[in-house]
Amino acid sequence: DVKVTQSSRYLVKRTGEKVFLECVQDMDHENMFWYRQDPGLGLRLIYFSYDVKMKEKGDIPEGYSVSREKKERFSLILESASTNQTSMYLCASSLKDTEAFFGQGTRLTVV
Amino acid sequence: GESVGLHLPTLSVQEGDNSIINCAYSNSASDYFIWYKQESGKGPQFIIDIRSNMDKRQGQRVTVLLNKTVKHLSLQIAATQPGDSAVYFCADDRTGANSKLTFGKGITLSVRP
Numbered sequence: 001d002v003k004v005t006q007s008s009r010y011l012v013k014r015t016g017e018k019v020f021l022e023c024v025q026d027m028d029h030e031n032m033f034w035y036r037q038d039p040g041l042g043l044r045l046i047y048f049s050y051d052v053k054m055k056e057k058g059d060i061p062e063g064y065s066v067s068r069e070k071k072e073r074f075s076l077i078l079e080s081a082s083t084n085q086t087s088m089y090l091c092a093s094s095l096k097d098t099e100a101f102f103g104q105g106t107r108l109t110v111v
Numbered sequence: 112g113e114s115v116g117l118h119l120p121t122l123s124v125q126e127g128d129n130s131i132i133n134c135a136y137s138n139s140a141s142d143y144f145i146w147y148k149q150e151s152g153k154g155p156q157f158i159i160d161i162r163s164n165m166d167k168r169q170g171q172r173v174t175v176l177l178n179k180t181v182k183h184l185s186l187q188i189a190a191t192q193p194g195d196s197a198v199y200f201c202a203d204d205r206t207g208a209n210s211k212l213t214f215g216k217g218i219t220l221s222v223r224p
Contacts, residue, residue, distance in 0.1 A: 004154075033212075042200060042216040043155070058211060090154055099145055100212065102154030 003027070004103040006091050012109045019078040021106050023091030030096055032074035034058075034066060037088040037105070049074055081110045123221045130188040134201035134215055137182060141203040144177060145212065146186045149198045158186070158199075188220075196222045 007022035025032065030051055035043040035058075045058030047066040055066050063085060067075045074093075078085055086109050092100040124130045136144070142163040147155035161168045161175045161184075168175050174187040184201055198219050202212040 035214075040216060043202075043214040045211055045213075048211065059213075092154075097143075099157040099160055101157065102147075104152075104154050 004091055004093050004101050006089075006103040006106050008106050009104060010107050010109075012111060013078075013081050015082060015110055017078075017081050017110075019081050019108070019110075021076040021078075021089055021091075021108070023074045023076070023093075023103060024072050025074075025093040025101070026072065027093065027095075027101075028071065029093035029101075030071075031094045031100070032068065033092040033094075033100060034064075034074065034076045035090045035092065036060070037090055043090065046076065081108075083110050086110045120216075121219045121221065123223060124191050125223050126191060126193060128191055130186075130191045130195070130220060132186045132188075132199050132201075132218055132220065134184040134186075135182060136184060136201075136203050138203065138205050138213075139182070141205045143204040144175070144184050145202050145204075146173075146175060146184075147200045147202065147214075148195075149200065149217070151197075155200060191220075191222050193222050193224065196220055 004025045013019050033048045034046045037043050044060050046060055046064050047058050049055045049068045052071050065077045089106045091103045094100040145160040146158040148158050149155040159170045159173050159175045161177050166177050172189045176185045198217045200214050200217045202214045204212050
């Protein structure tokens with residue numbers, strides 16, 4: 001089975017902190033994605049990556065950056081966390097032209 | 112504008128009945144469509160997908176219908192069970208490479224015993 005693992009289920013961080021959300025997949029997928037999920041807004045794409053060291057902005061990249069140094073790992077970085085970044089963050093991976101598999105999510109609270 | 116949206120926020124069905132969840136999309140260039148199910152506390156799980164060269168695809172107890180003329184997608188669940196209670200999302204991809212999936216806002220399916 002495909003497994004997408006996010007390092008934390010719950011995180012609480014302070015405003016202004018630098019936050020790293022880690023995601024690892026074990027199926028050699030080329031594509032990896034970071035979404036945030038908010039009530040009434042569904043899932044919105046923050047960043048995605050087609051390959052190692054490649055990244056492209058999604059629909060809401062402001063305030064975020066990403067890193068993909070290895071194929072299996074895709075990190076989401078909040079350079080200076082703000083309260084409006086309190087959300088559920090979902091990582092996903094896929095082969096080209098197939099469905100995406102999601103991790104369990106990280107619920108981040110910024111206080 | 113570009114959007115994928117669901118017609119209703121909630122749907123309540125009797126156990127054993129069939130469920131139909133509808134979705135509208137606005138981008139004519141979309142060529143891949145997918146349904147996900149999200150249970151409480153979990154990430155979305157793939158249910159079924161369909162490409163734009165098809166108008167119907169069946170899985171186990173689920174059927175997806177695509178009407179490109181009116182840009183409409185539906186998910187039919189046969190003999191709905193309590194375990195089907197979840198939030199359902201439709202999504203589309205207009206790049207042909209399963210990137211930048213655009214999701215609808217989700218609809219909650221509640222199954223009455």
